[in-house]
Amino acid sequence: MDYLGKYKSAVAARSTCSEVLAGSQDGGIVTSMFIYALEEGIIDGAIVAGQGEKPWQPKPIVATSVEELLSSRGTRYNVCPNMSVLKESVRKYGLDKVGIVGTPCQIQALRKAQLYPVGLRDVCDKIALAMGIFCMENFSYQSMTQIVQDHCNVDLHSLKKTDIGKGKYWAYTNRGAVSQIPLKLTHKYEQPGCHVCLDYVANLADISTGSVGSPDGWSTVFIRNNNGENIWNKAVAAGIFETKPIESVKPGLELVTKLATEKITKNQKELEHRATFGVGKGLRNPYI
C-alpha cells in the first residue's frame, strides 16, 4: 500500500504573508496558494469552506475575491460538503478555471467526477487547481458542538481555534484560555463514513498540505503532479512561500507515514469487519 500517494516532492513551507498567517490553521498554504492563483489568473475562483449560519459551521462557497478567501481560513472540524457547489461554480458563477480545497474524500470525489462525470456537464474539464488537506477523521456539527461545549467546556461563540495534535483535541478561546481533552474521548463522535476512508494525505490532489510533520506555524506540503508542480514553483519563485527541505524539520515525513499507515490499516480492518458484519451477510464495500 502506497500510504502517502504519488508525489514529486515534499517540503515544509509557510506563507510569507502575515495577514494570511494571522488567521490560517497552519502555514497558510491553502489560502496563499488560492490568492496567488486568483491574482495570476490560474483560477478565477475557488471552492472553500466559508462561514455558515451557526458558529463554527462551515458552508461551501465559491470565493472569487481575496476577501472571501481570507475569511475562509482555518480548519472547521466538521463536515463542509465542498463538492456540492461544484456545478454551481461553473454555472451560476461562470468559472472556467475552478480551484477547490478538500479533504482526501472530497478530492477522491472530484477525480471520480472528472473520470465519470454524471450530472456534471462541462465541469470536469474546468478544474484548474485541487488543493488537498490531510484528514484523519471528521465530525458532524452536532459532534463538534458536543466536543467543544460539553467536553472542553468552551462556548462555540468564544472559540478562536480548534486543533487536533499530539493525541489531544485543543480548543483555544478568544480570551486566551486553552482547553484540551484526550482524543480518545472524541472517537465516538467521529463521522461513521470516515471509518472506511483509505486516504490520509489527499493522494489525488495537485498539491496537498497538512500540519503533521512540520513545526507549529508551518505546513507539510506534497507537490504531486505536473499541474501542482508548475503552480507551486511559480508561487515559490514569486516569493509567496518560505520553504525548508522536509528532511530538515522534525518530526518530518516519518510521523506522516506512521499516521497514514495507522489510519489506513485501521480502516482496512473496518472494511474487512463490514464484509462479515451480519450472520452470513455483510455490508456494502464501495471499493471495486
Place this chain on the structure above:
Amino acid sequence: MANKITVGHVHMSGCTGCLVSLADNYEGLFTILDNYADLVYCLTLADARHIPKMDVALVEGSVCLQDECSVEEIKETRERAAVVVALGGCAAYGNITRFCRGGQWNQPQHEGFVPIGDVIDVDVYIPGCAPCPQQIRNVCVMAYLLLKGTPEQQALAKAYLAPLMALASEGSKATSSEACGCDIMTKVINQGLCMGCGTCAASCPVFAITMEEGKPNINRDMCIKCGACYAACPRAFFSFDVVNQYENILGIIDGAMNPGGN
C-alpha cells in the same frame, strides 16, 4: 479509417436530449466520427431505416410495453449490437417515464414503461438526465480502445468501463432497475458510508438534494428518478485502480480527442 467501430443511436421512449448531449461534444463529435466510429444508424441524423448490425448501440429512452414496435426494436438491438449501452436515465432506470400511467389521448393504453434492462441484458450504463457530453465521449473513446486497441489499452478500457458495466448488470435485474434519490439513503447513508462530500447534491439535475448538517437530504417529490446522484457518489463505486490513474486516463482521452496534437 478502416479500423473504426460501428455505432448506432437507438431512440426508444426518450426525448433526444441524450443525443443532443452526444452532439454537444461539438467538434469532439466530429473527431469521434472521423477517427473512431461510423454512425451506422440514427433516425434523427441519417437515413438508415432499420437497425443494422453494429459494435455499439447507444440506446436512449425506456420501452413502452404496449407499443409492439418498440418492444421489437429493443430486442432487435440486443440481437444486432455487440455492446448495448443504456444512454441516459430513461434507458438505464426509467427516469421520468417511471411516472407514466396511461390515460392520455390518443393512446390511453400506453401506460407501462420499463428501462431497457427489464427487457434485454445491457452491458454499460451512462446514467444522468441528461447524460454529460464528456461521459458519453469517455465511453466512446474507451469502447474504441476496448475493441480496437492494443492489449494494454484494452486492459485500461476494461478497468474504466467496469463500474459502468457493474451498474448495468445490477440494473438489468428487474428487481433492482429502479433508481431514486432514496439510493443515497438506502445504499450509502444507511450503510454507514456517507462522508458528506456533497457530490450527490451537485449532480442532481432538479436540485432535489440539499446538504443539511453535512448530510444529503432528499426531497423525494422533486426527484425524477434519474440515478445520477448514486452513480456520482464516490461511496457508490470507487476503483482505486482506475482513479489513481486519473492523469493518465484524462491524458489518453485528451490525446484521442486531439489526434493532431493541438
